[in-house]
Amino acid sequence: MRSFWKVFFAAWVFVIVIVGAPGACAAGFDTFTLGLPADASTLDPQQAVDTMSFAVTKHINEPLVTVDGKTKELTPVLAERWEILDQQTYKFYLRKGVKFHNGEPFTAEDVVFSLKRVADPKSAYANSRGRFIDMNGFEILDDHTLIVRTVGPVGGWLESMKHPYASIYSKKAVEQAGADYFRNPVGTGPFKFKKWVKGESIELEAFEDYYGKKPNFKNFHIRVLPDDSSRVIALETGKVDMIYAAPANDQERLNQPSSKVKVIKAPGLNLIYLGMNTQKKPLNDPRVRLAIDYAINKDAYDQVVYQGNSTRPAGPLVPLSTFTPAAPKIYPYDLAKAKALLTEAGYPEGMTVKLWISNFQDRVNGATVIQSMLAQVGIKVEIEAFESGVLDERLATKGQDLIISTWGMQTNRDAGQFWLPLFHSKAIGPTNWTILSDPELDRLIDTANATVDAAARKELFQRIWDKLDILHPMVCLSVPNELYGARKDLKGLEDLYDGRINYLGNLSL
Numbered sequence: 001m002r003s004f005w006k007v008f009f010a011a012w013v014f015v016i017v018i019v020g021a022p023g024a025c026a027a028g029f030d031t032f033t034l035g036l037p038a039d040a041s042t043l044d045p046q047q048a049v050d051t052m053s054f055a056v057t058k059h060i061n062e063p064l065v066t067v068d069g070k071t072k073e074l075t076p077v078l079a080e081r082w083e084i085l086d087q088q089t090y091k092f093y094l095r096k097g098v099k100f101h102n103g104e105p106f107t108a109e110d111v112v113f114s115l116k117r118v119a120d121p122k123s124a125y126a127n128s129r130g131r132f133i134d135m136n137g138f139e140i141l142d143d144h145t146l147i148v149r150t151v152g153p154v155g156g157w158l159e160s161m162k163h164p165y166a167s168i169y170s171k172k173a174v175e176q177a178g179a180d181y182f183r184n185p186v187g188t189g190p191f192k193f194k195k196w197v198k199g200e201s202i203e204l205e206a207f208e209d210y211y212g213k214k215p216n217f218k219n220f221h222i223r224v225l226p227d228d229s230s231r232v233i234a235l236e237t238g239k240v241d242m243i244y245a246a247p248a249n250d251q252e253r254l255n256q257p258s259s260k261v262k263v264i265k266a267p268g269l270n271l272i273y274l275g276m277n278t279q280k281k282p283l284n285d286p287r288v289r290l291a292i293d294y295a296i297n298k299d300a301y302d303q304v305v306y307q308g309n310s311t312r313p314a315g316p317l318v319p320l321s322t323f324t325p326a327a328p329k330i331y332p333y334d335l336a337k338a339k340a341l342l343t344e345a346g347y348p349e350g351m352t353v354k355l356w357i358s359n360f361q362d363r364v365n366g367a368t369v370i371q372s373m374l375a376q377v378g379i380k381v382e383i384e385a386f387e388s389g390v391l392d393e394r395l396a397t398k399g400q401d402l403i404i405s406t407w408g409m410q411t412n413r414d415a416g417q418f419w420l421p422l423f424h425s426k427a428i429g430p431t432n433w434t435i436l437s438d439p440e441l442d443r444l445i446d447t448a449n450a451t452v453d454a455a456a457r458k459e460l461f462q463r464i465w466d467k468l469d470i471l472h473p474m475v476c477l478s479v480p481n482e483l484y485g486a487r488k489d490l491k492g493l494e495d496l497y498d499g500r501i502n503y504l505g506n507l508s509l
Contacts, residue, residue: 045164069497215505246485350378
């Protein structure tokens with residue numbers, strides 16, 4: 001009898017410990033599995049230009065500072081604090097006691113190595129972000145204090161470190177791995193790399209010596225599931241705990257009370273736009289471009305293409321940008337006004353234009369909607385759909401009339417950096433697909449991106465916004481919501497504000 005009570009008491013104590021222990025809500029959550037619509041191209045952030053690579057390396061690597069996705073405020077990461085000594089000189093005070101995944105201590109030497117690596121010709125960012133780094137402007141004051149200089153004043157330079165280009169590397173790990181580093185990355189982040197089966201899966205595990213808040217799960221598995229249906233089935237059958245890019249047309253079914261899964265909306269970070277070739281007749285006339293804007297019912301476009309899961313942008317910017325324009329002018333659906341503008345421009349009978357798109361389903365659906373709408377004002381639209389890579393080649397010829405494309409703010413919330421590749425004349429061809437060339441606009445963008453003072457930049461951003469409103473190179477159609485699919489008991493998805501480049505270690509059951 002005595003042995004019975006001894007066993008009973010031991011079992012009861014065990015239950016109390018398990019139920020009452022901190023983090024007990026995550027019991028059985030040893031492994032978290034995420035389904036991605038594509039594989040990473042590389043696990044070296046300074047070589048990556050794709051969202052899926054960044055979605056993975058976000059958990060491995062960290063920058064000195066970042067911008068909080070929700071508050072839009074500059075936030076310390078590996079740098080505890082910093083001082084701006086002058087418009088191109090920054091002093092960083094680094095966290096102490098931080099280790100890399102290979103056990104090496106994090107020091108100022110690693111910061112200098114990492115930022116110099118951005119400007120190396122082998123970096124994907126050598127001619128963009130890298131050209132702002134003064135290679136001779138570094139001073140190491142001690143292991144945890146250093147000075148970094150930019151090449152002249154650079155507006156929003158600290159904020160730009162939200163982009164994975166600013167990841168801090170272990171100098172020793174990179175030099176030892178050489179050209180194979182992208183297969184076995186080493187960072188300071190909450191998770192360390194374990195395994196990568198190209199085209200199938202990536203495995204990470206919690207880093208026991210992480211200096212900050214530990215992740216809520218030990219193992220982080222990523223499965224590559226390009227097909228929408230396969231990704232949804234994997235979620236419904238419990239093979240994954242969460243998916244990115246949940247299909248909008250499955251949202252209602254997945255959110256039924258009887259469902260074991262759910263779909264959560266998050267603010268979108270990608271602007272979907274109809275670009276107009278500003279150098280080619282008849283679209284070189286601003287009145288024609290404005291008429292096209294009035295002829296498109298953006299609310300109907302959203303309903304058909306995104307089933308209402310989007311935000312209507314006020315202009316060429318994503319609402320989550322750190323800059324919000326004052327009193328933006330809205331262009332409503334107004335066929336009478338569109339026809340009047342076309343008549344004024346000398347096209348009372350309309351015209352024929354070609355619309356180039358990639359063959360993604362939302363682009364195809366959107367093109368069909370726009371074709372129908374513009375027909376109502378006499379504009380005949382001929383749709384030509386291409387594979388994504390082929391479309392890029394075609395756009396390099398500058399032969400487009402209209403295009404439907406997208407530009408995002410997942411890695412940077414700065415308006416100046418957002419507008420630079422879209423509208424500056426030096427970006428014509430690679431990314432300025434409206435072929436917009438305006439000397440005053442170029443000057444304003446260059447000045448804003450060379451201005452450090454926040455108040456002065458805000459004034460410049462407003463002037464750029466107003467100028468773009470006059471030039472009207474694009475119709476801003478939609479900012480689609482990000483849709484996350486997840487098991488119904490997964491908590492924390494409401495705090496995700498960075499598109500598909502979120503830190504997921506705080507999710508719990």
